[in-house]
Amino acid sequence: MxxxxxxxxxxxxxxxxxxxxxxxxxxxxxxxxxAARRGLLERVADVSRAVRSPAQPLVWMHAPSVGExxxxxxxAHRLRAVHPSWQLAYTYxxxxxxxxxxxxxxxxxxxxxxxxQREADAMLDALQPSLLVFVKLDVWPTLVERATAxxxxxxxxxxxxxxxxxRTGPLARLLLRDAYRALQGVxxxxxxxxDRLLALGVRPDVLEVTGDTRxxxxxxxxxxxxxxxxxxxxxxxxxxxxxxxxxxxxxEAVLLAAYARVVQASGDAxxxxxxxxxxxxxxxxxxxxxxxWARSARLSVATLAEAExxxxxxxxxxIVVDRVGVLGDLYALADVAFVGGGxxxxxxxxxxxxAAFGAPVLFGPGHDMSREAGLLLAAGGARVVRNAGExxxxxxxxxxxxxxxxxxxxxxxxxxxxxxxxTERSVRLVQRLVRERI
Numbered sequence: 383m384x385x386x387x388x389x390x391x392x393x394x395x396x397x398x399x400x401x402x403x404x405x406x407x408x409x410x411x412x413x414x415x416x417a418a419r420r421g422l423l424e425r426v427a428d429v430s431r432a433v434r435s436p437a438q439p440l441v442w443m444h445a446p447s448v449g450e451x452x453x454x455x456x457x458a459h460r461l462r463a464v465h466p467s468w469q470l471a472y473t474y475x476x477x478x479x480x481x482x483x484x485x486x487x488x489x490x491x492x493x494x495x496x497x498x499q500r501e502a503d504a505m506l507d508a509l510q511p512s513l514l515v516f517v518k519l520d521v522w523p524t525l526v527e528r529a530t531a532x533x534x535x536x537x538x539x540x541x542x543x544x545x546x547x548x549r550t551g552p553l554a555r556l557l558l559r560d561a562y563r564a565l566q567g568v569x570x571x572x573x574x575x576x577d578r579l580l581a582l583g584v585r586p587d588v589l590e591v592t593g594d595t596r597x598x599x600x601x602x603x604x605x606x607x608x609x610x611x612x613x614x615x616x617x618x619x620x621x622x623x624x625x626x627x628x629x630x631x632x633x634e635a636v637l638l639a640a641y642a643r644v645v646q647a648s649g650d651a652x653x654x655x656x657x658x659x660x661x662x663x664x665x666x667x668x669x670x671x672x673x674x675w676a677r678s679a680r681l682s683v684a685t686l687a688e689a690e691x692x693x694x695x696x697x698x699x700x701i702v703v704d705r706v707g708v709l710g711d712l713y714a715l716a717d718v719a720f721v722g723g724g725x726x727x728x729x730x731x732x733x734x735x736x737a738a739f740g741a742p743v744l745f746g747p748g749h750d751m752s753r754e755a756g757l758l759l760a761a762g763g764a765r766v767v768r769n770a771g772e773x774x775x776x777x778x779x780x781x782x783x784x785x786x787x788x789x790x791x792x793x794x795x796x797x798x799x800x801x802x803x804x805t806e807r808s809v810r811l812v813q814r815l816v817r818e819r820i
Contacts, residue, residue, distance in 0.1 A: 414477040415475070415476065415477050415493075418477060418480070418493050419493055419495055419496070422492060422493055422495050423495060423501065423504045423505070423508075425492055426490065426492055426504075426505060426508045426509070427504070427507075427508045429490050429492075430490060430508040430509055430510075431508075433469075433489050433490060434469065434489075434490070434508070434509065434510060435469060436510055438467050438468060438469050439465075439468045439469070439512035439513075439816050439819075439820055440468070440469040440470065440471060440489075440509060440510060440511050440512055441461060441468060441469075441470055441471070441511065441512065441513050441515060441812060441816065442470075442471040442472075442473070442509050442511040442513070442514045442515065443457070443458060443470065443471070443472050443473075443486075443488070443515045443517065444472075444473045444474070444494055444514070444515065444516050444517065444520075444522075445472070445473075445474055445479070445517040445518070446474060446475040446476060446479070446517075446518075446520050447474065447475065447476040447478055447479045448476075448478055448479050448482045449518075450517040450518045450520075450540075451474065451479055451482050451483065451485075451486070451517075452596055452599050453517050453518060453539070453540040453594065453595045453596050453599070454472070454486065454515075454517045454539070454595075455485060455486055455599060456595045456598045456599045456602070456805040457515075457539060457595055457805055457808050457809055457812065458470055458472065458486045458487065458488065459486075459487065460805050460806070460809045461809060461812065462487060464809065465813075468816075469489045469490075470486070470487070470488040470489055470490075471488055471489065471490040471491070471509050471511065472486045472488035472490070472491045473491070473492060473493060473494040474493060474494065475493065475494055475520075480493075490509065494522070497522040497523065497524045497525055498524060499524055499528065502522075502524050502525040502527075502528040502529070503528055505525070506528060506529060506532060506534070511529075511534055512534070512816045512819050512820060513534065513535050513536075513537060513812060513815050513816050513819070514526075514529050514534055514535070514536045514537070515536075515537045515538070515539055515812065516536070516537070516538045516539075517538075517539050517540055518538075518539075518540055518541065518542050519538075519541065519542055519543060519547075519549065521536075521538065521558065521561045521562060521565070522561070523557060523558060523560065523561040526560075526561040526564050526565075527560070527561070527564070530564045533819070534819075535566040535567065535815045535818070535819060536564060536565050536566060536567075537565060537566065537567035537568065537569075537811065537812065537815055538565055538567070538568045538569070538584075539569045539592070539595070539808045539811070539812075540569065540571055540592075540593075540594050540595050540596070540804065540808070541568050541569060541570045541571065541575060541576075541579055541584075542570075542571050542575050542594075542753075543575055543578040543579050543582060544751050545578065546751070547578075549582060555582065555583070558582070558583070559582070559583040560583070561583075562579070562582050562583035562584050563583040563584070563585060565584060565585070565588060566588055566815060567588055567811050567812075567814070567815050568584050568588055568589045568590070569590055569591070569592030569593075569804075569807065569808050569811050570589060570590070570591050570592065571591075571592075571593055571594040571753065571804075572591060572593070572594075572753070573591055575753075576589055576590075576591055590807075590811070592804055592807035592808050592811060593801060593803060593804030593807060593808075594753075594754075594801060594804050595804040595805045595808055596732070596734065597734060597798055597801040597802055597804060598802055598803070598804055598805040599805075600710075600732070600734045600735050600738050600798065601738050601798055601799070601802055603710055603735075603738075604710075604713075604714070604735075604738035604739050607710075607711050607714050609714060611711070612690070613686075613690055613708070613711065614711065614712075614714060614715060616689060616690060616693065616696040617658065617689060617696050617701065617712075617715055618715065619656060619697060621652070621653060621654065621655060621656050622655045622656070622717045622718070622781040622782075622783065623655065623656045623657075623658060623715050623716060623717050623718075624641065624655055624656070624657050624658070624716065624717070624718050624719070624720060624777065624781065625658045625659075625660075625712055625713055625715060625716035625718075625719050625720075625736065625741070626657065626658070626659040626660065626719070626720040626721075626722065627660045627709045627712075627713065627719065627720070627721055627722060627731065627735070627736070628660065628661075628662045628709065628721065628722040628723060628731035628732075629659060629660070629661050629662060629720070629722035630661075630662055630722055630723065630725070630726040630728070631668070631671070632725040632726045633720075633722040633723065633724065633725045633726060633746060634659075634661075634671075634672060635725070635770075636725055636746065636767070636769060636770050636773055637659075637720055637773065638672070638675055638679075639770035639773075639774075640767070640770045640771075640773035640774035640777055641655075641657050641774075641777065642679050642681075643770070643771075643774040644774050644777045644778055644781065645679075645681065645699070647774075647778065654699070655717075655777070655781045656697075656698075656699055656700070656701070657699065657700045657701070658700075658701045658703065658712055658715065658716075659672060659700065659701070659702055659703065660703035660708070660709045660712065661702075661703070662722055662723075662728075662731070664702075664703055664704050664705055664706060669685065669702050669704060672700075672702050673685075673702060676699070676700040676702075681698075681699040681700050682698035682699045682700070683698055683699065683700040683701075683702065684696070684698045684700075684701055684702070685701070685702050685703075685704045686701055686702065686703045686704050686705065686708070687704050687705075689701050709735070710735055713735050713736040713738075713739050713741060714739055716736055716739060716741040717741065717780070717781060717787065718741060718742055718743075718744065718777065718780045718781055718787065719733075719736030719737075719741040719742070719743045719744070720743070720744045720745065720773075721733050721736065721743055721744070721745045722745075723745070723746070723748065724745040724746025724747060724748045724749055724766075725746040725747075725748060726746075726748065727748075729748060729749075729751050729752065730745055730746070730748060730749045730751070730752045730755055732754075733745060733752065733754055733755050733758055733764060734754050734758075734798055734801075736794070737758060737763055737764075737794035737795065737797060737798050738795065738798045739795070740791040740792065740794060740795040741791055741794060742763055742764065742765070742780050742787060742790035742791050742793075742794055743758060743763060743764040743765075743794060744764070744765055744766075744767050744773060744776055744777070744780075745764065745766065745767070746766070746767060746768070747766055747768050749766065754801075757797060758794060758797055761793045761794070761796070761797040762789070762790060762793040763790055763791070763793040763794030763795075763796075763797050764790075764794065
């Protein structure tokens, strides 16, 4: 264990030196991640001196990227509502989370430094947290060790450990076991994940099942969508609508071929289904092949920007989304949804967003790492499609108005509703740990 810790500290020192002295200006996520940590400890100290009120508890939440941030946000917002005098600090690791972080509404927000002893002590000195909260799975061993030495409790919320997670390997377990054993509150998303976390080192007396706060987050967003907003009003149609979200080219190879078959079989142009497709990376380079395919298939097509400015364009057969941040609203238009990632190595994206709107969901075979996909399948609100033929059959069956789609859509919505409540349970866990310390 000593050798592992020494190696980790050496790696941390090297990364910190690169970040503070050598990282170039670059659009690369790797170099941006390093460069963003230049002057980080000084920034956090300066902001803390200006806003930190030592008389009030401070909850420090860390969520590495946007996915974990979506799990942290409902807890942060609820804590703000029930404890307006408490303070919040929020840190993240990935540059992709930087724009998202502002939505947390924390008093202090910045990157998390690398896991060195000096860095951990500097952050703890500046923030003076009453509780340190990690979200989902990542824990930083040195930071946990230094917090525990100061009698600062450490918790893990929406805790998840996939069956084939790399953290179950011998080296990861050796490095992380002490950190997981030191946790004083763990809220797992379900019992199966709780059992795996026990094997990782979490103590049974601090472990409980609190659920996955993403369901509360997604449900609240779906309920709050303004269906009278100009974008949704422009795109609304009496024609059945398939909304495909977060697709990769490997997904699109199946999806577009299947959609073309459905269109060919539909006959009447006024009744044939429409496709709204939001690529995972809606860059011009990603959009171009989709636009070219639609034209070659003799389908009318427009980008979302064109559809928003031209009523005729909004009713074309294919609408290609050209920006991020709008997919969550566009699922409100879906009679049926297709979620990308099931044909891509990155893995399946969120299926609960369309399900919250009562849309039955199609996705590819690569869903084994997604708990919610398995549960949605079991509930009858989703289907797996393995090729264009299966996809076109499933599309036709659900896009045709009738009881099959209604039953599947209702099952999808009821599944999301059944998972609600994790935020309140997580907030109670946080409250208990903070109150035990103050």
